[in-house]
Amino acid sequence: MTIRLMQGNEACVEGALRAGMKFYAGYPITPSTEIAEISAIELPKVGGKFIQMEDEISSMGAVIGASLTGLKSMTATSGPGFSLKQENLGYGIISEVPCVVVNVQRGGPSTGLPTSPAQGDIMQAKWGTHGDHATIALYPNSVREIYDMTIRAFNLSEKYRTPVILLLDEIIGHMRERIEIPEDDEIEIIDRKKPTCSPDEYKAYEVKEGDIVPEMADFGTGYRYHVTGLVHDETGFPAGATKAEALIRRLIDKIEDNKDDICTYEEYMLDDADIAIVAFGCTSRSAKSAIKSLRGEGYKVGMFRPITIWPSPEKQLEKLSKRVKRIIVVEMNDGQYFLEVDRIAGKNTLVEKYGRLNGEIIPPHEIISVVKEAYNG
């Protein structure tokens, strides 16, 4: 077993390399820059490629271009850079090109609080690019989980042929923790399914019986196909409005219909809980600490932590809403994920929000006060 002291952003690169990342394009931005720096050091050592592009838009474009040749590709950014990624993120969604987009969040809007933590990009991760679409976004809460979730982000992107967003907190991205590097038999690596048919028979966007997504040929392997951001049919060529509904529906359904596979979550002391805290990332760590104290005082409180934040674990949240008296969504924003939890759980139980916008982590004692107030107030 290998044990290392590692920073969150470093664990992200280590996980990516373990997953098979061979291409990284990015642009410097705090607090994600270490991901680019470490990728620049490590990729050429393993025959991979690193390029610092002229901006965030081109980084996202380059990542998609590289992935089309068959390389597992990643980019990382923060707040304002994530806004710039959205254009080509939408392209990746409609053209079904696997890639991983890391957003080490910081306070916004705009330049905001460049070096302070925030959880303000929850809704941007879901709806940042225009048009209807489904999103996969993962939200780890420890250095080890960043490692694991980066691998998982690659796996999900390859399996579902879509960009996968990894939302990190600045405070974990920059924190050093002891992590046990998993052995090979403890991790799963998924690669995209490539066509076995001849190039003549290949339809680039046809989903075969029993498959979730179309088989994906690498550029330059004899399958000369067309990739476009326009609505297209199963051949990949522009098809106009008559094909739009079927295409967009398929792109949404391939994710929504597979939530049982995609969604992961943690339930902590919920069995007998009256109050459930919903929290993710660094906030979930404060919540866990608060819950331990509160339990010591006899408060029946637990936590539901979505690790897959999009699509949200709807079934589990709904079940939870039927057995607790109150849900408090604690997040470092003005109530973004609260909107989603309230949508799912609001019909069954009281859903409240507790958030902040000052670039400081929500400490356990504040969560303790909030819970006590809910109990006694």
Add this chain to the structure above:
Amino acid sequence: MATTTTVGLKSHTVEEEWCKGCGICVAFCPKNVLELENEIVVVKRLEDCIQCGQCELRCPDFAIWLGGK
């Protein structure tokens, strides 16, 4: 579709469904071989054609070329 006109060893083909009748080939043909009829190019005087290929070179619609189908 497509019509091939042949005179001796010379031939010219026009894909009428692609021709948009812009007249570029007609205007730049050095031997005045081509004409537009109902906004489609027609090979009128192939006997005068010197097979220079300028029509094919500048047809924006790939609708005219030297040789057969």
Add this chain to the structure above:
Amino acid sequence: MASTLVKEYFREDKLPHIWCPGCGNGIVTRAIVKAIDSLGLDKDNVCIVSGIGCSSRAPGYLDFNTLHTTHGRALAFATGVKMAKPELEVIVITGDGDSSAIGGNHLIHACRRNIDITTIVFNNNIYGMTGGQYSPTTPTGDKGTTAPYGNLDANFDLCELTKGAGASYIARGTAYAAKQLEKFIAEGIKNKGFSFIEAITACPTYYGRKNKKGSAVDMLQTVKESAVMDKAWDRLSEEQRQGKFKIGSFHVEAKPEYTEEYKKLIASFNKGEE
């Protein structure tokens, strides 16, 4: 039915194309294909990337690995493709607005890296797809739907721009002199580095109508008469240059190519294992 060239290199079932009658885009597209044909490139190893706009529709008609991307971003995607798989011959088809307005930043940085991509700009001096708005190459004073009283902007000389930015092959040709254009494109593809070919073409539908430039034939005739080979250009007085533009292969420079340099970097880590 189609010519041998079209059968070999085009997706025949996608034709006729969407371009207007007399649009020069088809002429330039054919010149690109002829250049590829003249070099005997393997279709499987050619990747054609475009952005958004009239010209950027070209790859859909061509039987290669084709990538129709977002507005202005063709070079960003192409950079990813070329970096990831340098053995691919990467060709970018773009328009004047696509390459020099929204994509201007990507253009200068691709030049600066001297990455082995050949970019052909279909310069028709207008945004055609959106209906005739003025672009960075619309001559000052000319009209567009968004320059109803005449364009106040100064226009770019794209060849000078890319020279300043570091491209290693630069040429300007025209849709009229399509044979010569084909030669420039072939030279650009052969150049190991960033090649920039500006193809002067005509948009009779929007630029032509708005500026009373006559029919497609008239416009191509004007292109023919206004284009002056660089050697002859040098002998013209300022007065004689009015209303004319320079064509030719302007700049060839041997300098390190980006993916080759990266390959060396990777090789430096493998030395110990050999």
